[in-house]
Amino acid sequence: MTEEVPATRYDLPLKQLNRIAKRPPVDIEFQDLVYSVRDSYTGTGWRQLLKSINGKFRSGELTAIMGPSGAGKSTLLNILAGYVTAGVKGMIKINDRPRQMKQFNKISAYIMQEDMIQPRLTVEESMMFAARLKLGPEIGQSAKEEVVLEVIQLLGLEKCYKTRSEFLSGGQRRRLAVALELVNNPPVIFLDEPTTGLDNVAIKQCIELLKKITKLDRTVICTIHQPPASLFQNFDQVYVLAKGNCVYNGSPEKLVPFLAQANFPCPSTYTPADYVIEIIQSHPESINLMTSIIQNGKTNMMIRKEEMLSTMGQEIVEIATVATSKDNSNPDQADIIFPLSVWGQLIILLSRTYLQMLRHRSVMLIQIIHHLCSGLLIGGIFFKLGNDASQTMAIFKYIISVNVFFMYTYVMVPVLVFPIEVKLMKREYFNRWYSLKAYYMAFTIASLPLMILCSIMFLVIVYFLTNQPLDLDRFLWFSALSIVVGLTSQGLGYFIGSIFSITNGSVVGSSALAPLLALACYGMGYRAAIEPVMKVIISFSYLRFGVVGLSTALFKNRELMNCPEDIVYCHYKNPEALLKDMGMLEEDYKIQFYIILAYLVLFRVLAYCSLKYRLTSELRNTIVFYAAKIVRQKE
Structure with a gap:
């Protein structure tokens, strides 16, 4: 893409994009919409958040859902966007036909209140990655660049074109969040409190931007608490909620006569x-009165504004005609498959992730220093003890130290980092940028090179400083077992991080590691005299197999160790004697490796499933809804 961006803007927004990604206009209608949740205060009974409301939001119009706090604004937006489906009763129609969620998800975009923008990417890079993911391979690179340029111009982001997202102002971040979703020209755009945290100038720019987007029959619906007086008339339709009821539905100009x-x-x-x-707040009795007059949203006091295509030029008329062609006006026919295959998504996500990692050098430096210092520390503590027969038990402690290092290092990092990544990914995943499989594979693969390089550096230091046997096969298995323990720990960290927040996850993670370590060391010295029940229990600790695997890799089939001249008797001169006392003589480090590998797969699958459950609100809400329903029936 060229370095300089022209300052001129198109009079008609998304002119080029409508040629590339033609989208039909979409009207959204809802009838007798009811939504109930279980009362969290009493623990019994149900509370209606939406009470049989009605309404219709048309294409080419900017609709504001207003109301005091707790009125049900975000709830209604979540339901219309498909973010919440369980517990919803009533009818939602798209172009006068019942909504099909798979198709609707493909033609809509939901911009949430919190601006979660990918860090360490410029505006240009963020937009190009979005274009590559959302427009597909059939559209050439130059065409994608033209689309990105057009959207950038529309939203007034030219001045920060080369600026990284962490250095953008609040208003610029909000505009970038909108721009990312405009890349594939969605017919419907939902925004949750788009003006929150913005100053008056930024709010004005935001509302004017949304008005621009509606010019080509886009349906734009946003929640807003109380818009500034100067901008209230910019909305085409206002939908006011109070305690789950619709108390006004119509044009801003008609609100005063209605009151x-x-x-x-x-x-x-x-x-x-x-x-x-x-x-609404000072006269609660007014809610029922206004709800009755407006018939809970069935009455629409709307002023229909005439189309002014004659003033926009013949070229604009032709583009608008193509964009709103009735031949493709059925969104049910929309392609519900991702524009790219899973592998195509994976390549783009990996390139984006590696670019972000390369720019986050402080994290890479911290990891390198951590592995280097830990390797020197452990190597220094057990310096040159690897062939000392009088220090065989110290070598066993060294093995436990290596296991503990890999366990704590690779569990706690994902626990602290993964919840942030999930927040960043949540908006992109819900808006159908890519599949969860592609994201999860990209996130997993991206961490491997640095992890393996740092691990090898650590292992080389601790292996040779402690004077372990100079046997390539033994060193390779020692390294393989250690790295697979680290990868398994990382999978456990992903599993915990996909379920809990950073605060809760750090507590759960550290609490879970203590029993794993205790079970790893249980029965050492009992030989084979471990209770059958405890044998089953200790098998739940993958770290146990790590300790056994490293011990057998270092001590099994090994020559006699050196006994210092000043010591009369070294009991464990033959290292297999230690394995016998520890009950490990019959164990095979290759079998231990495969068992740890099985745990690795298990934790990765569990992390994926829990992440899918957390992100797929429909599945999560359905399970919670039916669970509560069963409890209610029992009551």
């Missing part, structure tokens, strides 16, 4: 948006 009809005339010193919220 007068409800015997709440708006004073000239008030803005209608502020006044209706004040009435």
Whole structure:
């Protein structure tokens, strides 16, 4: 892409994109929408958050869902976007046909309140990665660059084109979040509180941006608490909620006459948006009255604005006609498959991840220093003890130290980092940028090179400083067992990080490691006299197999060790005597390796399943809903 971006903007937004990614206009209608959740305060009974509300949001219009805190704004937006499906009753229609979630997910975008933007990428890079993922291989690179350029110009991001996301202002981050979703020209865009945290200038720019997006029959729906007076009239439709009821549905211009009809005339010193919220909060009885007048949303006091295509030029008319062609007006026919295959997604995600990792040099440096210092520390503690027959038990402690290093290092890092990655990925995954399989493989593969390099550096240091046998096969198995323990620990960390937040995960992670370590050392010195029940229990600790594997890799089939001249008798001069006392003589380090490998696969699969459960709100909410329903029936 060229370095310099022209300052001029298109009069018609997404002109080039509508040629490349044609999208039909979409109207969203909902009838008798009811949503109930189990009362979290009492633990019994159900509480209705939405109470049989109705409404229709049309293409080419900017709709604001308003209301006081707790009115049900975000709940309604989540339901319309498909983010929440369980516990919902009523009908949702897309272009007068029942909504099919798989198709609808493909033609809609949900921009959540928190601006979770991929770090360490410039605006240009973020947009190009989004274009590569969302537009597919059939569209050439130059065409994707033109689309990105057009969207950048539309949103006024030219000045920060080469700026990395962590250095963007709040308003620029919000615009970038919108720009990323415009790349594939979705007919429907949902935004949850897009003006939160912005100053008045940024709010004005945000609302004007949303108005621009509606010019080519895009349906834009956002929640907003109380818009500034100067911008209230910019909305085409206002949908006001109060305690789960619709108390107004129509044009901003009609709100004042409506309030007068409800015997709440708006004073000239008030803005209608502020006044209706004040009435709802100070006069609870007004809710039922206004709900009755507006028929809970069935009545739409909307002023239909005439299309002004005649003033926009013949070329604009032609583009708009193509974009809204009735031949493709059925969104049910939309392609529900990702534009790229899983492998294509994987390659793009890996390139993005490696670019971010290379720019996050402090983390790489910390990991290298950590492995280097830990290797020197452990190597220094057990310096040149590897062939000393009088220090055989110290060598066994050295083996445990190596296992503990790999366990704690590779469990705690994912526990602390993975929840942040999940937050970043959540928006992209829900908006169908890529499949969870591609993301999970990319995230897993991306960490391998640095992990393996650092591990080998650590193992070389601790192996040769402690004077272990100079046997290549023995060293390779010692390294393979150690690295697979680290990878298994990493999988356990992903599993914990995919379920818990950073705070809870750090507690759970450290708590889970203590019993694993205790079981790894249980019965050492009992020979084979371990209770059958405990044999089963200790097999749940993959670290046990790591200790046994490293011990047998170092001590089995080995020549007699050197006994110092000043010591009369070395009991473990033959290292297999130690293995016999530890009950490991019959064990095979290759079998231990395969068992740890099985744990590695298990933890990775569990992490993937828990992540899918956490991200797939439909599945999660369905399970919770039916579980609560069963409890209610028993009551």
